[in-house]
Amino acid sequence: xxxxxxxxxxxxxxxxxxxxxxxxxxxxxxxxxxxxxxxxxxxxxxxxxxxxxxxxxxxxxxxxxxxxxxxxxxxxxxxxxxxxxxxxxxxxxxxxxxxxxxxxxxxxxxxxxxxxxxxxxxxxxxxxxxxxxxxxxxxxxxxxxxxxxxxxxxxxxxxxxxxxxxxxxxxxxxxxxxxxxxxxxxxxxxxxxxxxxxxxxxxxxxxxxxxxxxxxxxxxxx
Amino acid sequence: xxxxxxxxxxxxxxxxxxxxxxxxxxxxxxxxxxxxxxxxxxxxxxxxxxxxxxxxxxxxxxxxxxxxxxxxxxxxxxxxxxxxxxxxxxxxxxxxxxxxxxxxxxxxxxxxxxxxxxxxxxxxxxxxxxxxxxxxxxxxxxxxxxxxxxxxxxxxxxxxxxxxxxxxxxxxxxxxxxxxxxxxxxxxxxxxxxxxxxxxxxxxxxxxxxxxxxxxxxxxxxxxxx
Numbered sequence: 001x002x003x004x005x006x007x008x009x010x011x012x013x014x015x016x017x018x019x020x021x022x023x024x025x026x027x028x029x030x031x032x033x034x035x036x037x038x039x040x041x042x043x044x045x046x047x048x049x050x051x052x053x054x055x056x057x058x059x060x061x062x063x064x065x066x067x068x069x070x071x072x073x074x075x076x077x078x079x080x081x082x083x084x085x086x087x088x089x090x091x092x093x094x095x096x097x098x099x100x101x102x103x104x105x106x107x108x109x110x111x112x113x114x115x116x117x118x119x120x121x122x123x124x125x126x127x128x129x130x131x132x133x134x135x136x137x138x139x140x141x142x143x144x145x146x147x148x149x150x151x152x153x154x155x156x157x158x159x160x161x162x163x164x165x166x167x168x169x170x171x172x173x174x175x176x177x178x179x180x181x182x183x184x185x186x187x188x189x190x191x192x193x194x195x196x197x198x199x200x201x202x203x204x205x206x207x208x209x210x211x212x213x214x215x216x217x218x219x220x221x222x
Numbered sequence: 223x224x225x226x227x228x229x230x231x232x233x234x235x236x237x238x239x240x241x242x243x244x245x246x247x248x249x250x251x252x253x254x255x256x257x258x259x260x261x262x263x264x265x266x267x268x269x270x271x272x273x274x275x276x277x278x279x280x281x282x283x284x285x286x287x288x289x290x291x292x293x294x295x296x297x298x299x300x301x302x303x304x305x306x307x308x309x310x311x312x313x314x315x316x317x318x319x320x321x322x323x324x325x326x327x328x329x330x331x332x333x334x335x336x337x338x339x340x341x342x343x344x345x346x347x348x349x350x351x352x353x354x355x356x357x358x359x360x361x362x363x364x365x366x367x368x369x370x371x372x373x374x375x376x377x378x379x380x381x382x383x384x385x386x387x388x389x390x391x392x393x394x395x396x397x398x399x400x401x402x403x404x405x406x407x408x409x410x411x412x413x414x415x416x417x418x419x420x421x422x423x424x425x426x427x428x429x430x431x432x433x434x435x436x437x438x439x440x441x442x443x444x445x446x447x448x
Contacts, residue, residue, distance in 0.1 A: 096302050113228070
């Protein structure tokens with residue numbers, strides 16, 4: 001078998017990606033490739049396009065130009081094939097404020113085809129992993145930002161995604177929360193990860209590749 | 223793909239639970255309707271209405287009360303990330319349209335359960351019209367929900383959504399309101415309900431419902447794109 005066929009398909013392969021918002025270009029001519037199970041850490045100043053990159057990879061934004069291949073699916077044409085395979089943790093927790101944490105997780109479980117005892121067991125497992133079992137029946141609006149982030153992390157990994165797109169995953173978390181989160185979305189999760197961060201000291205040691213946006217838009221091996 | 227039925231039940235259940243818990247839309251809609259009937263009662267200085275005037279008062283009030291609910295239909299999805307959650311899940315996006323339209327039909331039915339008896343108390347001398355009126359209410363609610371869901375999903379991303387919804391929705395529901403009033407008018411005729419062209423108007427309402435429900439299903443996927 002030729003060596004190029006033996007090599008596993010990359011989790012992400014991006015060539016010449018550009019994303020515009022009207023006249024403003026957020027990402028220009030971006031190239032990157034990330035293997036399955038690897039971690040890419042994305043750094044850069046505010047407005048460099050880090051969150052835009054995550055939203056493009058997560059099928060939430062269409063690329064303006066370039067080729068984007070995520071888990072073997074070409075975007076935006078095959079975006080529908082990707083849904084349910086990505087765990088996305090953005091600036092917003094994607095939790096309804098008037099529902100409790102447990103109700104939110106049940107809602108997301110049903111959207112992802114998990115139901116009944118299987119869903120309940122998964123929800124309890126995740127709540128225990130972030131020590132939120134006792135606060136899970138309170139409305140999200142009544143929880144602190146750190147607790148919402150813990151629930152958002154549970155939501156992000158609820159359906160066991162193959163690719164994690166994490167935008168400032170440690171935001172609002174205390175030291176204990178960061179350690180607990182690491183168990184679910186850290187390098188040991190087994191999923192390929194793209195981590196946007198302003199805290200390189202914490203995330204660079206986990207990186208297989210580093211992408212610095214706004215300076216040199218090319219991924220380099222860590 | 224998650225089954226459409228499971229996703230539909232999840233979204234509808236979430237919406238109804240949120241509304242029951244917060245009572246953000248229904249009380250405002252009901253209060254608006256009751257207040258408007260009081261204003262009509264004293265403004266027209268009449269204790270009895272019949273025919274086209276009765277139909278006009280009923281439908282104008284219900285329509286503007288419905289706009290309050292339509293304005294808020296997608297606010298949680300916009301402000302709390304529901305759109306992103308649906309777009310990330312393996313769910314047919316038209317399920318969101320179906321669930322939201324169904325939620326709106328339930329809100330409108332709940333509004334009418336409060337508003338129509340009060341209308342009858344204020345303005346009708348007999349309750350005989352209320353039985354056949356249920357069919358008109360149901361068909362009009364479906365049309366209003368299909369059109370309202372479509373317009374609300376487009377307007378929610380705009381800061382001027384409170385202005386946009388009535389501005390775009392009201393011209394679109396003119397045929398619906400003409401048919402609803404046409405069907406209601408003979409039911410509230412002086413001397414008891416009549417059925418002149420009642421069936422024809424019901425048919426027009428059904429046709430409107432069909433067109434806008436299909437249109438919603440066809441275009442909703444594109445409306446959720448960035």
